[in-house]
Amino acid sequence: MTAVAQEAGAPFGAAPPSGEHAIVTRGLTKRFRGGQVAVDALDLTVPRGSVYGFLGPNGSGKTTTIRMMLGLIAPTEGEYSLLGLPLPRALPRVGAVVEGPAFYPYLSGEANLMRFDAADPTSVRATARKRIADALDRVGLSAAAGKRYRNYSLGMRQRLAIAGALLGPRELLILDEPTNGLDPQGTREVRALVKDIAAGGTTVFVSSHLLAEVEQMCTHAAIMRTGRLVAEGTIASLNGGLATRVRVETPDVADAARVLGTLGLADVRSGGADVTAELGGHAPERINAALVGAGVAVRGLAVLRPSLEDVFVGLTGEGFDVDG
C-alpha cells in the first residue's frame, strides 16, 4: 500500500471547474523515459456518487493513471482535479489503495493500522483509536482487530488495506485492482465492501481487468486500451449502444429465419443450427409461440444481452485480452 504523498516537484493538476465530479482529467499523458506512452491524452469524468470501473487489459495504463492522479508520479502533460480541487487540497478527503499492502505479519490488524496512521503527518493522534475502530468496523474486521495479520485470509488482508484508506472521512476512494490475486471468497468480500462503501455516499474509483467484475460492481466505466480511452459512460449506456439479440436453436433454420423476419425482427442471421436477430421491442415468449405455431422445432431460445466485452470488441475489433 502506498500512502498518498506528493512527489517532490510533481506539478499539481490545474482544476477544471467541477463541483459535481469526483475526478476530472483532461489530456492526461504519461510518457516514460525511453519514449513509451503509457497514458495518452486521457479525458475522464467521474461523477460523484458513482462506482466507477476503470477497465482495461494488463498494461493498458490503469496503474500509471492512478499514480498520476494521486501525485505519486508527475504527468508529462495534461491536467486533473479530484473533488473539484487541485491535488494537495483534495488529498485529505481521498483514500487510496495502490500496490500491495505492506503490513507487519506479527502485528494485529489494529496495531498495523495504529502504525499506518502514525506515519501520516496530517492525522490527529488524539482521535486515532476511535478512527481506527470505525475503519475496522466499516470493513467488517472489528471482531478480528486483535488477530495477527499473518493469520488473516486474503480477503481480510485486502479489507484491512481498505480500512487503512478510510482512517478519515473520505469523499473519494481510489482502489487499484483490489480483487487481484484474491480467492473467490476474498473477491466476494471486497466487491461487497466496495458496494457498501459506495452506498454510504463515497465515490469509488476502482481499476480492474475483469469485465464481468466491473459490470457487476460498477455504475459507470471507462474502458482503456494501450493507454487510450476507448469508451466511457454508465454501464447501461455502454451496453445500450449494442442491440440485445435473440437466439433460436433449431434444426429448422430456414423456417425459423422466415418466421423471425415475418415478425419484424431486424438483422436476422442464420447459422448451422441456430438463428439470431435483434430482439427490439419483441417479447421472447411471443416469438417462441410464433415459431412453435409455424411448426419450427425450438430446441432453445435465449436472449443475448450485450456485455462490456461485446462493447470492447465492437469498438476495437479485438478481443479483450487480459494478458495483453
Ligand SMILES: Nc1ncnc2c1ncn2[C@@H]1O[C@H](COP(=O)(O)OP(=O)(O)OP(=O)(O)O)[C@@H](O)[C@H]1O
Ligand atoms: N516506470 C515505468 N517505466 C517504463 N514503462 C512503464 C513504467 N511503468 C509502467 N510502464 C509501462 O506502461 C504501460 C502501462 O502500465 P500500467 O502498469 O499503467 O498498466 P496497467 O493497466 O495498470 O496494467 P497492470 O494491471 O498490468 O499493472 C505498460 O506497458 C508498462 O510496461
